[in-house]
Structure formats: C-alpha cells, structure tokens
Amino acid sequence: MEFTPQQSQCLWKLHTASEMGPVNTKVLDREVFDLWVSLIMHSDYVEQRSALIYLCGILSYDLKNKQWRRPANFTPILAGIQYCTRVIMLEYALLFKHRLMFSSLQAVDPMVTFKHVRDRWLVDGEPTPFNYIHKLLNYGMGAVKHSRSKDRVRWSVDGQIMYLDSLALDSNAWRKFIQELFEATEGFMSEHLLRQDNCVSDVGPLRYYR
Secondary structure (H helix, E strand, O other), rough: OOOOHHHHHHHHHHHHHHOOOOOOHHHHHHHHHHHHHHHHHOOOOOOOOHHHHHHHHHHHEEOOOOOEEEEHHHHHHHHHHHHHHHHHHHHHHHHHHHHHHHHOOOOOOOOHHHHHHHHHHOOOOOHHHHHHHHHHHHHHHHHHHHOOOOEEEEOOOOOOOEEEEEEEEEHHHHHHHHHHHHHHHHHHHHHHHOOOHHEEEEEEEEEEEO
C-alpha cells in the first residue's frame, strides 16, 4: 500500500498520539479524521496509488471462504465506505478552520464552501477514490439485479437440521424449546394471573381478571 507524503505524515502523527503516554481520545479522533480526509482527497494523477482503492480491493476478497465476494455481499461494504466518505467530507468542508482555505471565494454561506469540496472530491467522473467506489458500487448493484441471491436457509438431507447462513438449528431441539417455552409461560400465568386474590368476578365457568 502506497501513501503520499501528506498521508505518511498523518500516519506518523496518529502513531505518535497513540504511543505517547495516556491516550487522549480527542487527539486520536482528530488524527484519524485528518488521515481519512487525506485518503479521500487523493488524485489519480499523483505518483502513489490510492490506499483507499487498495483497501476496497482487499475487502472484496472473502478470507473465510477463500474466494471473491459476490456482488450481493460486496456492495453493502462499498455502500458503507461511500456513506462514511460523504459524512467525513461534509464535516471537513463545514469546519471553520477549513473554511479559511477558501477565503478567496468569500463564502459566507457554508453551502458554497461545501459545494466547492463536493464538486472536486464527491462526484462521478473526477479522478478520485470516490469516483472509483461509486462506479464499482453501481456496477455491483446492476449485477445483483441480474443474479440469483444465495439461499440463507437450507436443510440437511434427513430434514432434521436447518441451516440459517452458517448457524445450525436442530429441529427436535427447536420443537423442545417451543414446548418448554409454552409450559413456562403457562406456569407463570397460573402462578401470577390466575390466583384467587386477582379474581374480580365469577360468571359461571368464566372469570374476569385484572
């Protein structure tokens, strides 16, 4: 994974903040925030490849099953990264200290400042990590529409074991659990709801209770 000089500096500050004495969460949050901003504001034209795009490539591989993730499993990951990217850049654009960077725009309205950041780093067609993630997400969503989703519920050959994803449920144990639940509920109601002191009135075999 390659880093630009600015990203390397952010990583060094984050490492220093985490290693020096008692951990200050506010300082760590600020350093992590600055690192993520530097990863998002990465042009494809610089010499170093985007570490954020590299991270997406790593996340696309399923280590447990030793295969590439299917679109239905990978698109939620991309959607989460895209959402976080937008939130981080919104906070970055609206912070006062960063508004000073755009003083030449005379942006009294914070929306003007935000649009200046968005139009460069959060739109389709620009040479940025967001553009790559957005296009890959749209491609994955299109692939999902034309593919069959994986069944989450399966049964064993003898019909005794139900598999919900990777969780195995014994049907006999499940039936026993339901039966025990009913018995426990009936016992609780008999003890606490059907006692004589809770009775309001008797009408033949019917009783009304609080």
